[in-house]
Amino acid sequence: MKDTYPILKRELRSYFTSPLAYVILVVFQVLSAMFFFLNLKGFLQLQFDPNFQLLREQLNLNNAIVVPYFHTLSIVLLFIIPLITMRLITDERKSHTAELLFTSPINLSSIIVGKYLAALILLIIMLLLSSLNILVLTLHGNPDLGYVISSYLGLFFLGASFLSIGLFASSVSNSQLVAAVIAFGILLFLWLAGASSDTETSFFGYLSLINHFNNFGKGIIDLKDLTYYISVMFIGLFLAHAALYSERWR
Amino acid sequence: MIQVQNVSKHYGQLVAVDNVSFHLEKGDVLGFLGPNGAGKTTTMRIITGYMPPTKGSVYIADIDVFEDPQAAKSYIGYLPENPPLYEDMVVREYLDFVADIKQIPKKEKNNRIHYVMEKCGITDVSKRIIGHLSKGYRQRIGIAQALINDPEVLVLDEPTSGLDPMQIIEIRELIHGLSGERTVILSTHILPEVTMICSKVVIINKGKIALEESLERLTNKMDGVENILLKTRYSGEEIQDQIISLPNVSDIRLGLESELIIEQKKGTDIREEISELVMRNGWGLLEMRPVTHNLEEVFLRAITSEGN
The missing domain is CATH 3.30.70.920 (Lrp/AsnC effector binding domain/regulation of amino acid metabolism (RAM) domain)
Structure with missing residues (x-):
């Protein structure tokens, strides 16, 4: 596994020597800040609502800002992550460096894991930047840090699952655009298929990527949800491995 | 050093390589000839372990390339038809990366990188971004990349294609200087190149070997x-x-x-x-x-x- 390090290093460097990483970070940060302030503004306006006293119980900082904020971030991730992963494998084909990688004495899993870790690091940077918004809240209020931490954990696992599906999409395609479309298609399908049913009673409900996030958003870290996300991550990486391995047998 | 035994490769219905066998001793320089689409690149990809053959086997230094790919691949330096370059990287960084994935020990890494840059004449562009360099330089970086692990087997797929005459002569001399201890397979469709640097010729056509001969015997025959x-x-x-x-x-x-x-x-x-x-x-x-x-x-x- 020590072979993953050079792959990871090169991949990260390539994210940050091209404008891609910066554009993604900026777009994600601008969108998350915008949604954050929309929530904040709505919350402030409610304070002047004559019915405010009646709603007071439900309308605290957490329910009005923190929870919807993280929910919005999960949707933004859905759109942005296919753009992070689309180039991971397709670029190696385009620049013919796949031939270098696959004729080097390192195994395929090191290559895949190295690339995956690089994308994960970019995700972590995105999430860290978005926490600046929450930081503003702590200056003048006291949001429940339990909610914040469990939501970030949830976002991390949600994003990590997205990334592994995106990596798989990139491994079966020769073009970045096609890879992004495939990734987005799979994600949206898994998102919508079970969105209206719950994880306990319906198969699609269980499959749904977003359903498992809801608990995290409510401050609940459930082993079942963790198991689900970790399984999706492994399945994505496994499929990418299978796709790249079998490609050369054909 | 290299043994190719009854190798075939099928892409669906298409037979790209059909029962090809040959063997090379240490120090041989093989000129691998054939018209476009004859199966040269496919054969070279099979030898380097990039893709497995449909039938047959390849041995590098008595190691089966598909039984123990890791071990076999460490003997090989490979320049594919299109040099495998990361356009956004600086030359020096790129060679550093290749040295890492070829598992060159940290102590030797710097020396190896300097040696191949010197040998391939790219020292003066070591700080430039690969994407900004000319075709000739890219080809040299491709060769430098193939040499970095001091391979005993060098597989070069059309190393002089797309270069200007001056560059062709330089690359040819470079390859000539590299042979000796190394076993080299070189594909080309420039025929005089073969007479200049090769010791053995294999001509492949439609996936089959049409001729296999040492250059010495071939020139005797032609006299x-x-x-x-x-x-x-x-x-x-x-x-x-x-x-x-x-x-x-x-x-x-x-x-x-x-x-x-x-x-x-x-x-x-x-x-x-x-x-x-x-x-x-x-x-x-x-x-x-x-x-x-x-x-x-x-x-x-x-x-x-x-x-x-």
Whole structure:
């Protein structure tokens, strides 16, 4: 596994020597800040609502800002992550460096894991930047840090699952655009298929990527949800491995 | 050093490589020839372990490339048809990365990188971004990349394609200087290149080996037979008919630019008879000269006889 390090290093460097990483970070940060302030503004306006006293119980900082904020971030991730992963494998084909990688004495899993870790690091940077918004809240209020931490954990696992599906999409395609479309298609399908049913009673409900996030958003870290996300991550990486391995047998 | 045994590769219905076998000793330089689409690149990809064969096996230093790919691959340096370069990287960084994935120990890494940069003449561009460099430099970086693990086996897929004549000569000299201890497989369709640097020739056509010979024996075979090249203003069937009926002519055929190549029987000189014939018929003699039986003809004969 020590072979993953050079792959990871090169991949990260390539994210940050091209404008891609910066554009993604900026777009994600601008969108998350915008949604954050929309929530904040709505919350402030409610304070002047004559019915405010009646709603007071439900309308605290957490329910009005923190929870919807993280929910919005999960949707933004859905759109942005296919753009992070689309180039991971397709670029190696385009620049013919796949031939270098696959004729080097390192195994395929090191290559895949190295690339995956690089994308994960970019995700972590995105999430860290978005926490600046929450930081503003702590200056003048006291949001429940339990909610914040469990939501970030949830976002991390949600994003990590997205990334592994995106990596798989990139491994079966020769073009970045096609890879992004495939990734987005799979994600949206898994998102919508079970969105209206719950994880306990319906198969699609269980499959749904977003359903498992809801608990995290409510401050609940459930082993079942963790198991689900970790399984999706492994399945994505496994499929990418299978796709790249079998490609050369054909 | 390299043993290729009954290797076939099928892409669905298409047979790209058909039962190819050859072996190379340590120090051999193999010129791997064939028309475009003959299966050269596929064969090289199989030898380097990039893709497995449908049938057959490849041994590098007695290691089966598909039983123990990791071990076999550490013997190989490979320059694919398109040099595998990360355009956004600086040359030095790129070589550093390749050294890492080829598992070169940290202590030796710097020395190796300096050595290959020196050897391939890219030291002066070591701080430039690869994407900004010319084709010639890219090709050299590709070769540098293949050399970085000091491989015993060097596989070069058309190393001189797309270069200008000056660069071709430089790369050729570079490869010539690299052979010796190393075993080299070099694909090309520039035939003189083979006579200059190779010790062995394999010609492949439509996936099959059409000829396998050491260069020494090949040149011996070619010696002694002298052909006559003939160009006339008038061209018609009857020229060929009349020439072939001359007593000392054994064969006649069209050359690459529709000139006539006349094969004469050993120890005879038919130039006078031919010029007389041309004059008498008023065909308009443009050019006539003896041509030695060269590799080009061996090549053409090998790939056309295969077709029949």
